[in-house]
Amino acid sequence: MKNRPEFSVILLLVSILFTSSTVFAQPEPIRLKTEKVLTGNWDYYIERVIDARPPGQVYANLWYKDVSGKMKSYPSDLSGGSKIALSNFMINGLPRNTEGRPLNIRILECIIRESNESTHVSGQLTLKVQFEFEKDWGTQPLTTYSMNLKYTRSINNLEYIEPALRKVLGNSLKYIHNWMKKEATTNILLAKGLKLSFRNYQEQDPDTVYYQKGRSLSFNDFQAKPPQNTRFQAAIFPSFGYDMQREFKGGLIQVQIVLKVYMIRSASWAFPMIKSTYSLNHEQRHFDLVKLISERFKLKLLSEKLNPDNYEGIINFEYLEFYREMNRLQQRYDQETNHGINKAKQDDWNRWIDSQLNARLIAGKD
Known part of the structure; x- marks a missing residue:
């Protein structure tokens, strides 16, 4: 197989800084919504998502202001667990034509890390996945995709995080769709x-x-x-x-x-x-x-x-x-x-x- 460079995108998104002094208790886990990223009828589908992240890795470290006004960092996960939530989004994000060829997505990294900047919070959402075929003899890697999305938010505005995560995950699905279209006639790994x-x-x-x-x-x-x-x-x-x-x-x-x-x-x-x-x-x-x-x-x-x-x-x-x-x-x-x-x-x-x-x-x- 040809060695293909890892596809990387770096986006810098700056949200409006809210100056509200509202305080609240530790927020609930982020609820990731599922959505159809692309529609169509193709000869492949996402069969399963493999969580290959390091065992015990905390999905997100988020900042908030507690009821006393003190800035705190806390570990957070997606509602229902990030493993299940990410899998549901990836599998259902593309049309599921089970007569086509099954693709696996191996999640190598999916993590959110934030830092307190006094008046606001700076964060980075990192995703790295590998797309692959599962063969009788083992796994055939096809290509990898990675994306870093940087953002700023006010201390108690957590509403931006879930749409940002959907954007990153959706971009990975768009990437594999375009890669499959481009490589279908030239890449021997895709031979039918x-x-x-x-x-x-x-x-x-x-x-x-x-x-x-x-x-x-x-x-x-x-x-x-x-x-x-x-x-x-x-x-x-x-x-x-x-x-x-x-x-x-x-x-x-x-x-x-x-x-x-x-x-x-x-x-x-x-x-x-x-x-x-x-x-x-x-x-x-x-x-x-x-x-x-x-x-x-x-x-x-x-x-x-x-x-x-x-x-x-x-x-x-x-x-x-x-x-x-x-x-x-x-x-x-x-x-x-x-x-x-x-x-x-x-x-x-x-x-x-x-x-x-x-x-x-x-x-x-x-």
């Missing part, structure tokens, strides 16, 4: 799904033969010098791999797997005296078996329920599984045909490989 496609790599280079339908091997592709003291008459070194190309388009992660089925010329060899059509066919079938495994790998991935959160791990896991299967199948092929010496078994394998490849290529539309 995944589209998988495949392509066979067929470009050739001097030392590598990539598998091509209709392009059979020739002994010119066996360019290594035969080793001394070997009991084999020929050897081919085929394998397969893949490249993964990704693009975020139309709200989907477009993933293309480029399959590479190949043999290495400089690692493959054959003695001149065994260069016959029959012996070449045995080596060709080694190459065909790798192609068959790559098609099985392809069809396995198409059957998986891949999503933006799990596709990389699943693709890599399945590749390793089919790579091991390729080695097992190659070993079994050589054992049963005795490296091509058993002609009856070779014929059986020829027919089986052809039938399997034809079925796979038709299913895979190669």
Whole structure:
């Protein structure tokens, strides 16, 4: 995920200083009103609010003048508790389309601190929240928002605090709405799904033969010098791999797997005296078996329920599984045909490989 700078707003609001000398007992907790900050029909909603503030932190320290005229500071909370009040406001502040994607809001800081300035009170309301998706594997942070709102008030005018708090909370909801609109088509974290496609790599280079339908091997592709003291008459070194190309388009992660089925010329060899059509066919079938495994790998991935959160791990896991299967199948092929010496078994394998490849290529539309 890209590191995005924290969005900060600093506002300075100066209220009218009341000179009233009214005195009263310690005020009641602030009653936070709920309101619909924005209306509309979007593909996301606020599912839950997580209170991640430090345990035991006092929500507000407010000043007032008691019945004797003495200035006092007292700890205050929202009516019903700030955790519940903040959650109710955030969840109900935006349209609740539960068919859309659920967003969480993690409250990192929400606090009011005041100081007595003799004739008036100076205060600061601080909010910091993180917006995130909750995934099967854990939490995916999206962006953070913070705002500091400074104010002044007369000593016994507490009516300004609740509207100021609603303003700060409402601005955070407006921020995530605008962020979602802006990032929807460009931020891969907001992908709604995944589209998988495949392509066979067929470009050739001097030392590598990539598998091509209709392009059979020739002994010119066996360019290594035969080793001394070997009991084999020929050897081919085929394998397969893949490249993964990704693009975020139309709200989907477009993933293309480029399959590479190949043999290495400089690692493959054959003695001149065994260069016959029959012996070449045995080596060709080694190459065909790798192609068959790559098609099985392809069809396995198409059957998986891949999503933006799990596709990389699943693709890599399945590749390793089919790579091991390729080695097992190659070993079994050589054992049963005795490296091509058993002609009856070779014929059986020829027919089986052809039938399997034809079925796979038709299913895979190669």
